Amino acid sequence: MLTRRRLLAATPLALAAFAAPFRASASGNPRRIAAIDWAAAEALVALGATPVAVSDTQYFRQRMPVSLPESVADIGPFWEINLERLAAIAPDAILANSSSLTMTPAIGEIAPVEQVPDRAEEGRRFELAVAIITHAAGVAGVPQADVDACLADVEARLAVQRQRLGDTRRPILVLLPDQNGRRTMVYGDGSLPDAVLKKLGLANAWTGPVNANGLAQVGLDALMPLDGATFVQVEIPTLKVRTARSLARSALWQRLEPIRAARSVTIPQFHPFGGLPSVIHFAETLVPALEGLPA
Amino acid sequence: MTHASTIPTRAAFSGASICVAALAIAAFGLALANLQAAAGPPGWLQILLAPDLADPRQAVAYLSVLPRVLLALVAGLALGFAGSVFQTVLRNPLAEPGLLGVTSGAQLALAASLLYAPALWINGYELMALGGGIAVFAIVALAAAGRGASAPAFVLTGVVISLYCNAVYGLLILFHHDFLSDLLSWQAGSLQQSGWQSIARLTAQVGTVGLLMLLLLRPLRLLSLGDGPARSLGLSPAFVKVSLLGLASALAAIVTAEIGIVGFIGLAAPALARRLWPRRSHNPLPAAFVGAILLLFIDQTLARLAPYAGDIPAGAAAGLFTGPLLALLAVTGRQAERPRTDRTPLPARRLNRPKLGLALLLVLLLLAAALSVLTGVSDHGWQVLSPADPAVPWHWRLPRLLGAAGAGTCLAVAGLLLQRALRNPLASPDLLGIGHGAGLGLIIAFMIVPAGAVWSKLAVSAIGAAVVLALVAVLARRASFQPERTLLVGVGLGSMVHALLVLFLASGGPNGAALLSWFSGSIGAVRLGDAAMVCIVALFATAAAFVLGRWLAALPLGDTTVSAIGIPVRAARTTLFFVAAIAVAAATMIVGPVSFVGLMVPHLVAQVGFRRERDLVLACALVGASFLVGADWIGRNLAWPWPMAPGLISALLGGPIFLWLIWRGRAL
Numbered sequence: 001m002l003t004r005r006r007l008l009a010a011t012p013l014a015l016a017a018f019a020a021p022f023r024a025s026a027s028g029n030p031r032r033i034a035a036i037d038w039a040a041a042e043a044l045v046a047l048g049a050t051p052v053a054v055s056d057t058q059y060f061r062q063r064m065p066v067s068l069p070e071s072v073a074d075i076g077p078f079w080e081i082n083l084e085r086l087a088a089i090a091p092d093a094i095l096a097n098s099s100s101l102t103m104t105p106a107i108g109e110i111a112p113v114e115q116v117p118d119r120a121e122e123g124r125r126f127e128l129a130v131a132i133i134t135h136a137a138g139v140a141g142v143p144q145a146d147v148d149a150c151l152a153d154v155e156a157r158l159a160v161q162r163q164r165l166g167d168t169r170r171p172i173l174v175l176l177p178d179q180n181g182r183r184t185m186v187y188g189d190g191s192l193p194d195a196v197l198k199k200l201g202l203a204n205a206w207t208g209p210v211n212a213n214g215l216a217q218v219g220l221d222a223l224m225p226l227d228g229a230t231f232v233q234v235e236i237p238t239l240k241v242r243t244a245r246s247l248a249r250s251a252l253w254q255r256l257e258p259i260r261a262a263r264s265v266t267i268p269q270f271h272p273f274g275g276l277p278s279v280i281h282f283a284e285t286l287v288p289a290l291e292g293l294p295a
Numbered sequence: 296m297t298h299a300s301t302i303p304t305r306a307a308f309s310g311a312s313i314c315v316a317a318l319a320i321a322a323f324g325l326a327l328a329n330l331q332a333a334a335g336p337p338g339w340l341q342i343l344l345a346p347d348l349a350d351p352r353q354a355v356a357y358l359s360v361l362p363r364v365l366l367a368l369v370a371g372l373a374l375g376f377a378g379s380v381f382q383t384v385l386r387n388p389l390a391e392p393g394l395l396g397v398t399s400g401a402q403l404a405l406a407a408s409l410l411y412a413p414a415l416w417i418n419g420y421e422l423m424a425l426g427g428g429i430a431v432f433a434i435v436a437l438a439a440a441g442r443g444a445s446a447p448a449f450v451l452t453g454v455v456i457s458l459y460c461n462a463v464y465g466l467l468i469l470f471h472h473d474f475l476s477d478l479l480s481w482q483a484g485s486l487q488q489s490g491w492q493s494i495a496r497l498t499a500q501v502g503t504v505g506l507l508m509l510l511l512l513r514p515l516r517l518l519s520l521g522d523g524p525a526r527s528l529g530l531s532p533a534f535v536k537v538s539l540l541g542l543a544s545a546l547a548a549i550v551t552a553e554i555g556i557v558g559f560i561g562l563a564a565p566a567l568a569r570r571l572w573p574r575r576s577h578n579p580l581p582a583a584f585v586g587a588i589l590l591l592f593i594d595q596t597l598a599r600l601a602p603y604a605g606d607i608p609a610g611a612a613a614g615l616f617t618g619p620l621l622a623l624l625a626v627t628g629r630q631a632e633r634p635r636t637d638r639t640p641l642p643a644r645r646l647n648r649p650k651l652g653l654a655l656l657l658v659l660l661l662l663a664a665a666l667s668v669l670t671g672v673s674d675h676g677w678q679v680l681s682p683a684d685p686a687v688p689w690h691w692r693l694p695r696l697l698g699a700a701g702a703g704t705c706l707a708v709a710g711l712l713l714q715r716a717l718r719n720p721l722a723s724p725d726l727l728g729i730g731h732g733a734g735l736g737l738i739i740a741f742m743i744v745p746a747g748a749v750w751s752k753l754a755v756s757a758i759g760a761a762v763v764l765a766l767v768a769v770l771a772r773r774a775s776f777q778p779e780r781t782l783l784v785g786v787g788l789g790s791m792v793h794a795l796l797v798l799f800l801a802s803g804g805p806n807g808a809a810l811l812s813w814f815s816g817s818i819g820a821v822r823l824g825d826a827a828m829v830c831i832v833a834l835f836a837t838a839a840a841f842v843l844g845r846w847l848a849a850l851p852l853g854d855t856t857v858s859a860i861g862i863p864v865r866a867a868r869t870t871l872f873f874v875a876a877i878a879v880a881a882a883t884m885i886v887g888p889v890s891f892v893g894l895m896v897p898h899l900v901a902q903v904g905f906r907r908e909r910d911l912v913l914a915c916a917l918v919g920a921s922f923l924v925g926a927d928w929i930g931r932n933l934a935w936p937w938p939m940a941p942g943l944i945s946a947l948l949g950g951p952i953f954l955w956l957i958w959r960g961r962a963l
Contacts, residue, residue, distance in 0.1 A: 074936050077469070079809030080819040082936040084691045088674060099806045102740060102752050103813070104820040178480055179420065182487045183606055209603055212742075216605040217480065217801065219487040221333070221359040224351050238413050239477060242420070252358045252489035255351065 031141045034091035036078050036100045036107070037116040039275040042066050043133035044095075046277045047150060049140045053089050055081065055100075063271055065281035079103045086110050093139050114139045125195035125214065132275040154280050158199050161287040168290055170263070171205035172197055173226060176234040181246030181253055183219055190214030192272045193232075196283045205229035213273070220252045227257040230293060231264035232286060265289045311571050315585065322592035326364045329598050333360045362488040363598065366497065367591040367609070370486070370550045371560055373501045375586020377543040378561030379568065379579035380508070383519055384536050384543075385446045388779055389721055389786060391561035392547030395453030395540065399460035400431025401551045406467045406478055420481075421496075421552040428548030431456055436537050438954060445522075447720055449540065451898060452957060454721065455950050458891050462946035465815040466939065469808065483801035484555030484610015486594045493553055500549045508542045512578070515539060519577040557610040558797075559790045560586050563617035566624050566783065589617070608801060614794025621787030625780040626773045646904035653910065656917035663921045664700065667928040668692045672935035695931075698821035698885045699923040699941065701829035703892055705882035707919025708836045709875040710893035711900075711911060715847045716871035717778040723894035724879040727785040730888025731792035732763025733880075734814055738799050741806045752813070753825060753884055760880040763788055768876070776868045816889040816942020818927050829881045836878035837916045843871065844908040889942035891949050892919050899949070902956040922949065 035041035035051040038060060044051050045066040054060055057074040061067070073089055076082040078096070081104045086094075094113045107113055117135055120128040130151060137147045174193040176185040187193040188206040191214030197204050205226050210216045235243075247253045258264055267289045270282045330339040333356035337347070346357035374392075381390040392398065404427020408415045415423055435456055439449040468478065488494065514535045517525045522532040550557060564586035569576045571585070593616050594609040601607070646652050669687060670679045680687045706724055713722040724730065736759025737752060767785055774780035796814065800807045840847065846867040849857050854864050879893070900914040926941035926948065933939055 076936050076938055077808065077812070079812045080817050080938045082938065083819065084671075084673065084688055085936045087688075087691065099741060099809055102737075102755070103809050105751050106820060106822060179477060180481075182489045182493075183480070183485055209605060211605075217485075217608075219359060219485075219601065219606045220489045221355040222601070222606075224355050236477070238409065242413075249492065250489040251491070252354065255348070255354050255358070257351075 031092040031139075032089075033136075033140050034075060034086060034089065034094045034111065035136070036075070036081060036094060036096040037118075038064065038078075038271070039118075039129075039132045039273060039278070040095040040116045040136040041068075042271075042277045043136040043275045044140055044142075047133070047137055047140075047142050047146055049137070049142045051095075051140075052091055053086065063269075064274065065271070065277050081107055083107070083110070095136055095139060119212075120190050120214070123190040123194070123214070125190055125192055126199060126279065129192075129195070129275040129279050150276065154276050157280050158283055161283050162200050164287050165200060165202070165290070168293070169202070171203040171226075171229045172232055172286075172290075173205035173223070173229045173258075174232045174234065174286075175206075175223075176236075177220075177243055177247060177253075179239050179242045179246055181220075181243070181250035183217055184223070186210075186216050186218055187272065188214050188216055192270075192274065192278060193282060193286075196279055196286065199279075200283060200287070215272075220250065220256070223256055224252075229258050229263075230290065231256075231258045232289065233264060233266045234269055235266045236269055261294065263293055265293065311567075315567070315571060315588065318592055319588045322588050322595060325595035325599060326591060329595055330356055330360050330364070358490055359488050360598075362491050362494045363486050363594065364591065366486050366488060366494045366554065367594040368587045369494065369497050369501055370554060370557060371564070371587035371590030372583045373505070373546045373550050373586075374557060374560040374590070375564035375568070376505065376508070376579045376583035377546040378586070379565040379582035380515065380539055380543040381561070382565050383515060383577050383579070384539050385450055387446065387450060387719070387721065388566065389562070389719070389726070389782060390450065391559075392544050393556075393558070393561065394450065394457065394721075395435050395544060396431040396457035396460055397428040397544045397547050398551050398556050399457045399464065401425070401428040401548055402478075402482065402556070403427055403460040403464045403467075404430070405481065406464050409478070410467060410471055424552035425548050428551060429545065431460060432541060432544040432548075436541060438957065448957065449536070450721060452954065454894065455953050458894070458946045459950035462815070462891075462943040462950070465811070465943050466947075469812055469815070469940070470934075470937075479797075479800045479807065480608070481555045482611075483608035483797050484557045484613075485606060485608035486554055486610075487606055497549065497553045501546060504542055504545050504549065508539070508546075508579075511535065511539055511542070515579070516577050555608070555610050556797075557590070558614050558793065559617040559621075560590050560613055562786065562790075563620050564589055566621060570624055589613075592616075607798065611794050611797035611801065614790040614797075618787045618789075618791030618794065621790065622770055622784050623787075625783035625787065626770050644902065644904040645906055649905055649907065649910040649914075652903070652905065653913050653917065656914060656921070660700070660917050660921040660924065663924040663928065664696055667696050667699075667924050670932075671928075672932045694821050694823045694826040695818055695927055696924060697823070697826035697830050698818055699927040700920040701826060701831075701833040702818075702882035702885040702889070703919035703921070703923030704833035704916045705829060705836055705878035705919075706889060706893040707896035707900075707915040707922075708833070708840050708912060709878040709882070710895075711897040711915045712836075712840055712847070712871045712875040712878075713893075714897055715850050716776075716868045716875070717782055718851055718853075719778060719782060720898065721894070722778075722782060723890055724875070724882070725888055725890045725893065726782055726789065727767055727876060727879060728763050728788035728792065729760050729767070729876065729879045730883045730890075731789045731796075732766075733757070733760040733883045734796060734810070734888065735759045735763070735792045737810060737813055738795060741810065742799065752820060756884050756887075757880075760883055763792070764876050764880055768873070771872065772869075776865060776872060778868075781872070812940060813887045815940040816887040816945075817938060817940045818886045818923075819938050821885050825885060829885045832878055832881040833916070833920075836874055837912060839874045840912040841909055843867075843874075844912065846871065847912070848908040886923065887940075887942060889923070889945060891942065891946040892922055895949055895953055896922065899953055899956065902953070 030049050033051040034053040035044055036055045041051055041054045042064050050069055053073040053075045055075055055078040057068060057072055075086050078100045083106055087110050091111050094107055094111050095116050096113050097116045097118045117131040134147055174187040186206045188210035194204050194214060267285050271278045327339055334342045335352045342356045346353045348354045378391045381392060382388055401424035404423045405420055408423045435453045438452040514530055517528055517530050518535055525532050565582040568582035568585045572581045575581055593613050597607045597609055597612055709724050714720055733756035736755035740755040770784045771781040849862050857864050896915055896919045900911055900918055905911050905914045922945050923941055926944035930939035930941045930944045
């Protein structure tokens, strides 16, 4: 069905394909990107190449460490993109991960879809964050020099945090207890917190099995052997009071060695599936929280 | 009666008893082994008698392992008991407390209070869950009691309210996926313990309610004779039913509040107990015993796996164990057709001019279609276009329109066929497990697809649906397509897939929301080719149902009567089953599992007053199509640019309409 709309959609595409090499060099006129994947969106904002459309902007603003201008259009949640609106925006390219493509393959009719890297090879989560920003920059026509500058900035800020840590060298357990005080989510190998811990030269206290995202749900009894670790509890604002109360009443929690030794701190929530901005955000939240703990 | 006795042969009886005895030994053996492993050298006896809590290993054994064992026993006991009472009172092997909306009420109360009144949570969310479950039961009981508390009235109002609660819950979650992980982990129902509070509270509550229920065991036995005989023996069936169901719901709500949703124990335990002790099928105590053993076995097996796989919630995983069990029960052994003492009577209302009614429904469908294509929200606010306007986004809207209309028709007609062929007002397309199979395809695609590869949602869900369809067909054939057994096969397979879904959701990944949205029915991704395909299937299914109208009318009369009037029962049922299955599979690929349309539209149409089977088929097709087209239009525009799943919208709209019709009708 060759319709007016298809023709319209195809025209900017053809033009974009034509103009891409010029645009990449002319930094004043970057390509218009719709970022369905949040890690890619976050990376583009950090590079100063703000996407024209992002999935679920409202929640993005609440949750992500970068600020999104009001002008960015909301195209619905990543699992069901508003196709009519996306077609009206007519971006030059779409950054999405494989699950969005599985749910709404039709986004490919609107603009070429570039798949954001989403698997960490053998737990190399930091390298995944770098791959995400490099890939997004390539699609958006941002020069590699900008990516390198961003990377250097992140490394420098990580170095500052490493400095701040001093000789704190206890293994760290990053955990998100549920509101019953019975189970907890722990972040292990391959997760974003784990990548940050490695970068900071800290050991992750959780070495047990994890799922593909580097997470594991375990009972509190699984934390019993972790003597000598420091607990970093992630707090969800709405559940804070309830969780604290359940944990205070939980007999097993009170018997954990780090809790008895008061080596437990809380940090606000972070985005565990993000890229470089999320990495540095987590590092800069974690290290100040660790200060002032008993050695 | 063409069927043999309800009593299995002696050999089968002893075989099953041996199985349960083995299960019991295995369950307690695992529990002891786990306790021993946790306790270390002092041994399990020390933990029971004098635990030394300063020793970390003994602390874990005493504070986590031991209460967990007891919790599984008490919760399993309560669920098996409640499930058995439900099945006896409602005379439906698919009945369980979840059916009357108790669990979905609890779930909704939790989610809503968490979002809008978090202060209520400070005193424990158990209260919220309990309150929600009981409130929902009260509504169901009020609605059904007005209709003489007949079993079908109870079951249907329960299901409608349950679907309604689920729809609201689905919307809340999809719009606030911040809270997702916590609620999803609650929904998965873990038995993990970290102290004695939980088991103490549960035992006290279950004990109190259980004692009250023991007093009602005799009336329950009388009730199993049917409403008429019970009444003539001086019993008020409505009063006894409401009290029994109320107490059983309270049991289920207590368990749900304490540990989350534990699926299918309430369904499988009574089914297994009935097989073991057929003569005591009206006594809930054997089912309670089986429930306790079953849950303990499942949970201790999972505890055994925890060092390798993390904490797997027993509530969800129970489906993995009980699903095959249900299917096995259905295909093995003989089960007699149960005499139906209170068949759904025809609604009193009757349309005088059904042809006019059908014409009006057609106009309704056309109106909905015009609305859907020509109006909508865009960047410039509401837009109303004329059909000739070149700005009409046909490219995006036509596939949705056709897809919704085709899928709605398929689901509604399939629902009608299944309810007649399987002779159960609850037989919905969901129960065949096809929707779940399609969902399983999607889960697998999310979990194991290598990075970079993209599988289309349509392809993976088609493969999943086809596999489950083939499996159900093979198993149902072994069960000679007998209604109750076919349904159990479907429910069994469905429960397995559901378990996988909940486990996947609870494992915490970014794709959880996507799956949840697919399971609530969404239509945004449909393309023109797929939409045309489902429309063709819809026309075929409607035509087939129309032609087979005579069978449809006859089958609910019972196998004996049907064969007596010269209809080949088995062939008829097989044919209807396959027409329905193909229609459901096609619809599920387009919109996902939309329970409401398939389950409720046939009842809705009958309540409106369509009587002749062929009118019913056409009315179902038209109403089903209009429903989904309208729901898609509303869902697309209400929260623009956000989508609201048409599956949820149809439940939100249809639920109240249906309740109103039941209320207004004279009898059900």
